[in-house]
Amino acid sequence: MSTFPLPFIPTETWHKRPGGPGTHFGAPRNYTDQKTGKNAVLIHGACDLVAPVNTPIYAIEDGYIIRGPYEFLGTCSKEHPKVTYAIDVQHRSFITRYGEISPRLPTGVQARKTVKQGQVIAYVGDQCGNTMLHLELFEDRDRTDEYLSNEYNYSDYYFVPPADYQRRNDLLDPTDYLDRWEQDLRMRLTVERAEKFNPLLENGGPEFQDVLKKQYRILHGSGSFQPRTNADGPSFTD
Numbered sequence: 001m002s003t004f005p006l007p008f009i010p011t012e013t014w015h016k017r018p019g020g021p022g023t024h025f026g027a028p029r030n031y032t033d034q035k036t037g038k039n040a041v042l043i044h045g046a047c048d049l050v051a052p053v054n055t056p057i058y059a060i061e062d063g064y065i066i067r068g069p070y071e072f073l074g075t076c077s078k079e080h081p082k083v084t085y086a087i088d089v090q091h092r093s094f095i096t097r098y099g100e101i102s103p104r105l106p107t108g109v110q111a112r113k114t115v116k117q118g119q120v121i122a123y124v125g126d127q128c129g130n131t132m133l134h135l136e137l138f139e140d141r142d143r144t145d146e147y148l149s150n151e152y153n154y155s156d157y158y159f160v161p162p163a164d165y166q167r168r169n170d171l172l173d174p175t176d177y178l179d180r181w182e183q184d185l186r187m188r189l190t191v192e193r194a195e196k197f198n199p200l201l202e203n204g205g206p207e208f209q210d211v212l213k214k215q216y217r218i219l220h221g222s223g224s225f226q227p228r229t230n231a232d233g234p235s236f237t238d
């Protein structure tokens, strides 16, 4: 079983839902071509796991860091430019892009180093209020020499017209994988919670409300999220 990449389950779902914020795989993204200035609507190639800035991110499996951290997404306005980063990791079952992370990585986590499943390998980056882990999965773990997106229309990349980049054609929809890992995390949190808080629950009283609040924080973190139609903002690597 792989590890869910966050310490809690985001309150904002990564599933498609009517009127949702577009965190799901396949969500439409407003896009402006960097060279021509032309506008278009592209398709989101990841699931966004909404979480506060600096939330630790866990390696989903044992792995090897192929590259990064590299600049991934610039957002906000000219007055308030902010940039998030990404790392590409070769795991047992996938190549994974952990995107929209902070440039600061834990000590010892760097390109061409191995990581252990469940190890903290990054933190959620800062960008314009809505912050998240942008998780992309690619099926062919042996294609370590090839970038996950590039600016040329090679045949083994999806052309994303009229964008000035291409996306690798072994891209996977992470939704079902995340659902499975979520169940595993839910079970672990329930066990930890029971061990920690049961004595207080049995006593009842004013402590009870605190216990409930703490439980909620453990399960969902303390982040907030303002829905919008374009969860990532314009991007050329998204």
Ligand SMILES: [Zn+2]
Pocket (backbone or CB within 6 Å): 044, 046, 047, 048, 134, 135, 232, 238
């Ligand atoms: Zn995203």
